[in-house]
Amino acid sequence: MVVRFFAVAAAVVLTTAAAAAAAAQSPSPTDSARVVLLGTGTPRPNPEASQAATAVVMGQRVFLVDAGAAVMRQLAAAGLPVNGVSALFLTHLHTDHTLGYPDLVLTSWVMGRRTPLEAYGPRGLRRMTDHLLAAWSEDIAIRTNGLEREAPGGYRVAVHEIRAGVVYDSGGVRVTAIPVQHGEWRDAFAFRFDTPDRSIVISGDTRPSAAIEQAARGVDVLVHEVYPETRLAPEQRPGGEHWPDYMRAFHTSDVELGRLAAAAQPRLLILSHIVRMGGTDAELLAGVRSGGFTGRVVIGRDLERY
Ligand SMILES: [Zn+2]
Ligand SMILES: [Zn+2]
Numbered sequence: 001m002v003v004r005f006f007a008v009a010a011a012v013v014l015t016t017a018a019a020a021a022a023a024a025q026s027p028s029p030t031d032s033a034r035v036v037l038l039g040t041g042t043p044r045p046n047p048e049a050s051q052a053a054t055a056v057v058m059g060q061r062v063f064l065v066d067a068g069a070a071v072m073r074q075l076a077a078a079g080l081p082v083n084g085v086s087a088l089f090l091t092h093l094h095t096d097h098t099l100g101y102p103d104l105v106l107t108s109w110v111m112g113r114r115t116p117l118e119a120y121g122p123r124g125l126r127r128m129t130d131h132l133l134a135a136w137s138e139d140i141a142i143r144t145n146g147l148e149r150e151a152p153g154g155y156r157v158a159v160h161e162i163r164a165g166v167v168y169d170s171g172g173v174r175v176t177a178i179p180v181q182h183g184e185w186r187d188a189f190a191f192r193f194d195t196p197d198r199s200i201v202i203s204g205d206t207r208p209s210a211a212i213e214q215a216a217r218g219v220d221v222l223v224h225e226v227y228p229e230t231r232l233a234p235e236q237r238p239g240g241e242h243w244p245d246y247m248r249a250f251h252t253s254d255v256e257l258g259r260l261a262a263a264a265q266p267r268l269l270i271l272s273h274i275v276r277m278g279g280t281d282a283e284l285l286a287g288v289r290s291g292g293f294t295g296r297v298v299i300g301r302d303l304e305r306y
Helices: 002-013 017-023 071-077 101-110 125-135 137-145 210-215 240-250 254-264 281-290
Strands: 034-039 053-058 061-065 087-089 117-121 157-161 165-170 173-179 189-194 199-202 221-226 268-274 296-299
Touching: 034 071, 034 221, 034 268, 053 071, 053 199, 061 071, 061 173, 071 101, 087 165, 087 173, 101 117, 101 125, 101 137, 117 125, 125 137, 125 157, 173 210, 189 210, 210 254, 221 254, 221 281, 254 268, 254 281, 268 281, 281 296
Parallel strands: 061 087, 087 117, 117 157, 199 221, 221 268, 268 296
Antiparallel strands: 034 053, 053 061, 165 173, 173 189, 189 199
16 A cells, blocks of 8 residues: 555656655655644643644654644644644634644744745634734844844745645645534534545544544544533533533534444544543543443543554
8 A cells, every 4th residue: 555655656756846846745654644632621721731732743744733822832842843834724713723823823933934834724714814923013023124033934824724625635645624513613624634554533623523423434543522421511600501502512522422433433532622521531431432432542631642
């Protein structure tokens, strides 16, 4: 399979200079796609579980899904490059998935990035990016024109506002955006990564999704958000009576995830973006089992690799 891939790749690279450039990124036989959990948490500040961020690493290339707060610190902690990633994929524009976006854009520049950051995400990403660069325009001017002499324009972002389907396909990595339902969000996506040796689906935020169930059939790894069904109750605050309705419209319970995984049969199910509401690991695992999934399942922790 891998040998055949290289034969095809070799035939293609001889045709154009652009293809030759892509060949420089082609995987070597020792490259194996790995999932690195950078943030397994939620909006709630938690030193043990940073906001949403997951890396798919293949050889020298790092693909980042979501950029919650602390994403740069977590990249550093994981020993991954802080001067830019190969591409960023944003599932949706909630703060716990994007607060680290300006940090990623600007700090990677300060750390040496000279080429535009490739950023893929839903409609609204271009406007968000323009506003962020405007918000830090004073900093950008000082760093460019002052004695820091950062690379002019190195802070730039190549924004790709995406729709469902294949959004990236280069050097042996294909990324497919899968539309999901996340409450009132018009655009929210899961992403499926296909590499020469592994298939990985990352759910983003979603209520139980038939599209994810379909996309995750037989994959090597499914990283999925979750909350413990048994802990769902109204919150003691104004408007808190709507909390259970919100969770059901926006998120997936452990029991629902167990049902989905039983149908999709991923080789490994990783729980991440865990809205705990006091729930323990044992409760979450019991929920997944009661949904019917009997395969391998782990509770994701920040900086773990799979
Ligand atoms: Zn979220
Ligand atoms: Zn969300």
